[in-house]
Amino acid sequence: MAGSSNDSSPEARPAIWLCHQTDGMETTHPAWLTDYERKTASKFSGPREREYLTSRWLIRQAIGKSASLPPESCRPVDGRPNASRTPEGWRLSLSHSQGLSACATRADSPIGLDLEPCQRHPQWQKVARRWFSPVEQEWLFREDDANTFLKVWTLKEAWLKATGRGIAGNLQTLEVRKNFEIYGDQPEEDWQASCCYIEGYLVTLVFRGSRPQWPDITLLEPPPGDFTLVDAVSMEASWEPLFQRTIRPKR
Template structure:
């Protein structure tokens, strides 16, 4: 099993960390940002800038929780933050929704996170008819359950992130059947999915492991207005992953 090269001891289970964005209307650009991050955040303003800065704070906290290294010593790669630069060997997936940021971290590749408010997609039937498989359309429309739709939607989003693909043309590469058995288009083993509810959000993670292993994580107290990385950040609520399924090769 791959680990880090930093000498920090990794958690073997993937973890997911959430945080609310600060309520301040404007946030400073902290000194710990990389040059790439400074250039990127300068292109944003308002809520988009606040989201970006908050997520960069969370990424460092998430890597720190996984690697047991101080958050200030953690750094993602430039561009899409799918891995760590410091300490090396960590794989990441980021999600935002409704003023909440989430970051999943794993010491193995193949990880995808999606979080959605439980009340999102009031007209979900249109999405099902346009983008889902015929099997999914039949049972979801017959059940008429927004909760079932939302779980299927987050599973598909997390699957595409974990396998490195976008939504366009790929939503049917994971099929969810009426008993919530999962079938993907990958033939390597160990793919699995887990989800749980926290603070009005459904949080879904897709990841790859050689054996059954439930994720951990929780909701962190959000960053202060100065985005301080040195303060001790308590976990306000644990994230209960109460639902879990393997992802089988498609047939």
């Protein structure tokens, strides 16, 4: 099933922008990097450096296309890129893995994004025993399916990003029960989750909204070899919707 991102809605939908990482030799850091980004990029080399530069290039594309501005006019806050500094008013969430980068955008509202390659997780049972609740372990071990585990994992990761927390000590703040009934530790009743397959990856988004919605999804052409901030052209991409859920407060 191919998803469509052209449905009309009175409530602005969150958006996910993706691009593949380009291969190549080490490159001079582009002039548009902030001092903070330049300092961070200097810690990396090889594929890790290109992954970092790709994600920073994509952030500017995502902000620009969301705000109808050229990418060179956009920049994220320093540190974790969870908001736009220029222009203000946009919340961001970044995820990347094995050659694909993704940036989610939402106007003035929390958002969290996680992606994982659709391949078997060889030690998923060990992770579940260590970090998941007894309720989660019981139904996950009975199903014994690595892809089901990945859906739960990406839900937890996206939740922690949306609520501004790290993994340490927080993985059980979201409990995913059988049939993907989801319960979180936040009191609000308008947290939503969407999960789909895109470009061979499992992609999960958590956001605040009055109802579940599929995000607008756009695959952009990869960045140029020198990471020039051209206005990236969108490419054809298909995606498969999996499920939408409202995250209920734990009582």
